[in-house]
Amino acid sequence: MLGFPRQRLRRLRKTQVVRDLVAETTLSIKKFVYPLFISQEVTSPKEIAAMPGIYQLPLSVVAKEAKKIYQLGIPAVLLFGIPGKKDAVGTQAYAQTGIIQKAIKKIKKEVPELLVITDVCLCEYTDHGHCGVLDRNGYVKNDESLVLLAKMALSHVEAGADIVAPSDMMDGRVGAIRTILDKNKYENTPIMAYSAKYASGFYGPFREAAQSTPKFGDRRSYQMDPRNVQEALREVAADIEEGADMIMVKPALSYLDVITQVKQHFNLPLVAYNVSGEYSMIKAAAQKGWIDEERIVMEVLTSIQRAGADIIISYFAPQLALWLQNKK
Ligand code: PBG
Secondary structure (H helix, E strand, O other): OOOOOOOOHOOOOHHHHHHHHHHHOOHHHHHHHEEEEEEEOOOEEEEEEEEEEEEEEEEHHHHHHHHHHHHOOOOEEEEEOOOOOOOOOOOOOOOOOEEEHHHHHHHHHHHOOOOOEEEEEEOOEEEEOOOOOOOOOOEOOHHHHHHHHHHHHHHHHHHHHOEEEEEOOOOOHHHHHHHHHHOOOOOOOOOOEEEEEEEHHHHHHHHHHHHOOOOOOOOOOOHHHHHOOOOHHHHHHHHHOOOEEEEEEEEHHHHHHHHHHHHHHHHEEEEEEOOOHHHHHHHHHHHOOOOOHHHHHHHHHHHHHOOOOOEEEEHHHHHHHHHHHHOO
């Protein structure tokens, strides 16, 4: 026997308008952040081989690019820098004349309304490619690295950054950054912490983009083990206690369960990073004609939001903006 309100589920799926009306998840470009790679090593935009459509940009085009992004309705960019010179302690990461410090000023002058978020991590600036400074055995020294990361964050904020996003995964970095910002009267600058950042193969294309592959070893002694989820909750709790204003899970797709659990346990704005490998896989399959790119991207981004992300960092943001506009 069929229950009484027969076919209710189907009635709510009948037409597009009804489906939209009852939809539980609606993508908005206002919730997206677009990463930009700014390089001192190029003089014109250089496409990243493993990330079709994504470029390393010279400083000279950054303001124009920022304006385009803003006009697409994307509210924020996340900046990564590739310096001209690297050394053991990542000096260019916190130099006032560093690539990111200069880029922030250019963007803020051209489009002050665009939120500028900066990645705070030493791996693009150290000659060994690790996210902190090393001891004699090549092991990352946590507390020594904190001092440099805090200096780096402060220099970004002094240059005009709206939000800083530490991605290095050292213990105590959120607290160290909060302390130095407060001391310098930047109490109102939020910290977006990459709290649950897994040691992931999905960062492969990024490392080509940011030229930040470690020269030896890997990042497993400071990034998280993909087998763990309780550990993610501990990482998030620690960051919140130290003063994080937003928390992040990264990567997104293989970690949707982590996003959901973090969302259930904590009530700060939750960010998910739809990382480079997740982008490249879709691009590659789409270029081969194996999948429908727009359909897959919509499905993937929707799944990240449905899992519990409030904010999504994605290389697809400009395309998404156009797709969403055409839907209207
Ligand atoms: C570290 C950093 C990484 C990414 C963002 N910040 C790479 C890493 O930890 O090796 C990866 C982002 C992506 O893959 O899109 N500065």
